[in-house]
Amino acid sequence: MDNFRFCVGTDIRFGKERLAELPEVLAEYGKKVLLVYGGGSIKKNGLYDKIQRLLKDFEIVELAGVEPNPRLTTVKKGAALCREQQIDVILAVGGGSTVDCSKVIAAATFYEGDPWEFIKDRQYVGKALPLVDILTLAATGSEMNRGAVISNWDTNEKIGVGGWEMLPKVSFLDPENTFTVSKYQTAAGSADILSHLFENYFKNTEGTDVQDFVAEGLMKTVIKNCPIALVEPNNYDARANLMWASTLALNGLTGSGKGGAWSCHPIEHELSAYYDITHGIGLAILTPRWLKYVLNEKTATKIAQYARNVWQVTESVDELAARIGIQKTYDYFKACGIPMTLPEVGIDEEKFELMAQQAVKHSDIENSAYVPMTAADVVGILQDCLIESSYL
Ligand code: NZQ
Ligand code: ZN
Numbered sequence: 001m002d003n004f005r006f007c008v009g010t011d012i013r014f015g016k017e018r019l020a021e022l023p024e025v026l027a028e029y030g031k032k033v034l035l036v037y038g039g040g041s042i043k044k045n046g047l048y049d050k051i052q053r054l055l056k057d058f059e060i061v062e063l064a065g066v067e068p069n070p071r072l073t074t075v076k077k078g079a080a081l082c083r084e085q086q087i088d089v090i091l092a093v094g095g096g097s098t099v100d101c102s103k104v105i106a107a108a109t110f111y112e113g114d115p116w117e118f119i120k121d122r123q124y125v126g127k128a129l130p131l132v133d134i135l136t137l138a139a140t141g142s143e144m145n146r147g148a149v150i151s152n153w154d155t156n157e158k159i160g161v162g163g164w165e166m167l168p169k170v171s172f173l174d175p176e177n178t179f180t181v182s183k184y185q186t187a188a189g190s191a192d193i194l195s196h197l198f199e200n201y202f203k204n205t206e207g208t209d210v211q212d213f214v215a216e217g218l219m220k221t222v223i224k225n226c227p228i229a230l231v232e233p234n235n236y237d238a239r240a241n242l243m244w245a246s247t248l249a250l251n252g253l254t255g256s257g258k259g260g261a262w263s264c265h266p267i268e269h270e271l272s273a274y275y276d277i278t279h280g281i282g283l284a285i286l287t288p289r290w291l292k293y294v295l296n297e298k299t300a301t302k303i304a305q306y307a308r309n310v311w312q313v314t315e316s317v318d319e320l321a322a323r324i325g326i327q328k329t330y331d332y333f334k335a336c337g338i339p340m341t342l343p344e345v346g347i348d349e350e351k352f353e354l355m356a357q358q359a360v361k362h363s364d365i366e367n368s369a370y371v372p373m374t375a376a377d378v379v380g381i382l383q384d385c386l387i388e389s390s391y392l
Pocket of ligand 1: 037038067068070095139177265279280
């Protein structure tokens with residue numbers, strides 16, 4: 001296990017009716033609030049009205065319309081509002097896109113220059129406005145981490161940036177706020193949670209039983225509860241387990257102490273950067289093909305461990321057990337209603353080469369991924385995503 005620092009100061013307020021605590025939480029930072037939200041789901045499900053009632057004694061400035069795959073233009077708009085209106089605290093209400101956009105607005109407010117500069121540097125060092133969020137979709141883990149991913153449509157780039165000051169101060173996690181999430185987004189969010197767990201689980205660092213066994217438990221949690229939530233969207237416990245799993249999958253718990261680059265995320269970020277697809281869907285399509293690509297004599301033991309501990313595969317030969325595990329992963333995503341080929345989400349071969357080169361340029365997959373990948377390897381993985389696959 002590698003050395004690490006684990007310090008996540010987000011105050012989690014989990015459960016029903018906890019929003020009554022919102023005024024007290026925000027009052028600690030001031031009276032002038034930037035309320036940030038997406039395309040209107042919070043207006044449809046009543047959360048917006050509830051917040052307005054709770055914050056009647058606050059001065060609220062609104063930034064609506066944060067896009068899925070949030071854009072640099074919206075970050076700039078938000079930062080300008082914060083400066084002009086002398087905002088004290090940002091309240092993000094929505095999924096990962098709204099929380100991510102708010103994190104970067106919080107930082108960009110104090111940044112002199114184009115925020116794309118520090119996004120491209122991958123890190124923000126400096127002051128940021130305090131951020132409180134009300135999460136409405138279980139997926140990214142943004143509610144308890146210091147990362148954010150922003151898209152620049154002028155350059156077709158989607159880049160992740162991190163900063164200690166961007167960590168949410170308080171996150172309200174009420175599973176009831178996710179009852180209205182569509183089947184598609186529920187499945188996509190669950191695939192994203194699983195992918196965060198896979199990315200950290202399949203690493204070359206030895207001796208990480210704590211991280212790996214915790215990850216296996218979280219994977220089983222998602223695999224069990226997503227299908228329940230798809231059939232019964234108002235099932236509180238299913239939504240609660242997905243929500244808490246999403247937070248724990250990417251707050252450092254399973255990733256700390258393990259080195260090396262992630263693999264599927266850098267490739268997916270290029271798919272979203274060029275085609276604006278849903279992040280979790282891209283990951284679900286890529287994951288089984290990537291697992292097939294990384295399966296070799298050295299990795300078979302770990303992929304077989306995943307197959308046996310997560311999918312109860314009983315096969316004793318590692319390579320075969322691994323293949324069964326990959327097939328089960330593929331079948332699971334398909335059963336959740338995820339389109340499992342790129343053409344189904346409107347992507348053909350045209351930009352494979354370009355996206356592969358960008359994935360290598362924007363990440364360290366060529367050197368430090370679980371199994372290093374060149375642009376040609378990435379093209380091969382993308383080509384595999386053109387048609388339905390079988391791994392047995
Ligand atoms: O915009 P609204 O109207 O709110 O609708 C959203 C959006 O259309 C809808 N939605 C959210 N909550 C809902 C709801 N619809 C009904 N009821 C609700 N309660 O769902 C759609 C998707 O929302 P979005 O916020 O885009 O989804 P998600 O949470 O999956 O976030 C995806 C973004 O996060 C980034 C992704 O790349 C992508 O840009 N990521 C952020 C990470 C992080 N900060 O650590 C890590 C991840 O790997 C990921 O890259
Ligand atoms: Zn992700």
